[in-house]
Amino acid sequence: MDHSAEFPINSLVFLTNRVGRLLAHEIRHRTAVDQWGVSPQHMGILVDLWMKEGVRQQDLAISNIKDKGTIARALQVLEEANILVRVPDQEDRRNKLIYLTHRGRALREKLMPEAQETVKEATAGIAEQDLATCQRVLWQIYQNFTNT
Template identity: 30%
Template sequence: MSFEKSTSAGYLANHMARLFARGLQRRVGPLGLAPAQFMTLLELWAEDGLTQKELVARLDVEQATMANTLTRMERDGLILRRPHPQDGRAQQIWLTDRARALQGPATEAASAQNEAALAPLTPEERARFLSLMARVTAAMRDEED
């Protein structure tokens, strides 16, 4: 049996993710954000004061990747790190006023990218596509556990 890109879920998901990331970069880049920073900000906008370990778990990224992202975000004035009051080894990550001010423009930019990506689909197809993606993601996450 030969490998066919058009029937490979992994190939298609990876290709779509790369195209989506490039589109998101075009949209959030002018705000001074990279896609990885935007994803981290989404978590912090939802719950400020998370630890690096919590962000790693929520975003399914490697510890080193998150460390580098947070270092850039701190350098860019988006976050502050403070000692965790109950865990002397951990630091909490807190948003700066600059990061809070970016929430509206950045989420609008991401919504525009989502809209562009889903434009060829009907509302029913969109709902089904997103539901199927969520199921596959959950299944892969369960397989790792």
């Protein structure tokens, strides 16, 4: 039975999933992220915190498209590795605000150059205009689902 119509290998879902996984695998390999006490699943949290600290745990869950329990466990691991701290929100004690430690901030300088080089190699030979179009389209898809 021919399943090509049901499971097109060049579909948006298949390609975005596979490309994302391939990039994550290559970045994990090149950065040796595991040696820093960080798993690939933690990278989204770190990137969010490198952009803005003092965010709520639930904001990280939304941004990383993870449930609250998964984020709570990830934050516990990162806190135990001295990468971040959770501080009670002075305005609402039920919330915890997440901040990077010195070690967490330093990881950016160790991990980002290799990650950026990986992306540069992955996009070699692709016209800047095509990359800009791809990023714009993916961003719109993301916004369609996150309403941001």
